[in-house]
Amino acid sequence: KQKESSVLKDSSLAVLSRELGPEKYNGLVLGMLLNIPTITLVRIANDASECGLKDASDKTKVDATQTILFKWRELRAGTKEREKVKELTRAIKEMGKEACAQMIAEKNIENVELTADAFAALA
Numbered sequence: 001k002q003k004e005s006s007v008l009k010d011s012s013l014a015v016l017s018r019e020l021g022p023e024k025y026n027g028l029v030l031g032m033l034l035n036i037p038t039i040t041l042v043r044i045a046n047d048a049s050e051c052g053l054k055d056a057s058d059k060t061k062v063d064a065t066q067t068i069l070f071k072w073r074e075l076r077a078g079t080k081e082r083e084k085v086k087e088l089t090r091a092i093k094e095m096g097k098e099a100c101a102q103m104i105a106e107k108n109i110e111n112v113e114l115t116a117d118a119f120a121a122l123a
Contacts, residue, residue, distance in 0.1 A: 005081040007107050008073060008088075012114035017066035019100070019119045022058035026095065027065030033091035034072045044068055082108075 006012060020026045031041045045052045048064040056064070076084050085108045092101040099122045107114055 005085055005108055006111050006113045007104050008081065008084055009113055013069040014066055015114045015116055017062050017069060021062035021065035025053060027061060027068050029095060030091055031068040033094050034087060036068065036072055036075065040071060041068065
């Protein structure tokens with residue numbers, strides 16, 4: 001069994017969710033760019049709160065983003081780790097977050113997990 005990339009571990013995806021999640025509908029956009037089926041994204045959004053994500057709190061959006069990232073990883077279970085990292089960084093670049101994508105690629109090469117400090121350094 002191949003070793004899981006540090007940037008794709010639960011803790012790393014949770015940090016990424018906190019960075020991207022609160023902003024507008026970033027979680028859903030990321031899910032779309034990662035080719036998660038629309039019905040799956042709709043279910044996640046509807047399960048997030050009674051009003052979906054429209055007037056949801058930041059925490060609810062972050063939680064939904066994390067669910068989306070975990071679901072994506074689950075859907076791509078048979079894929080090589082480096083391919084998953086490429087998909088994730090491509091999607092984040094397409095969101096206009098080039099520096100974020102670059103940092104994730106670097107952390108992957110270093111085989112270290114994503115941290116809030118790493119994102120804070122981008123600001």
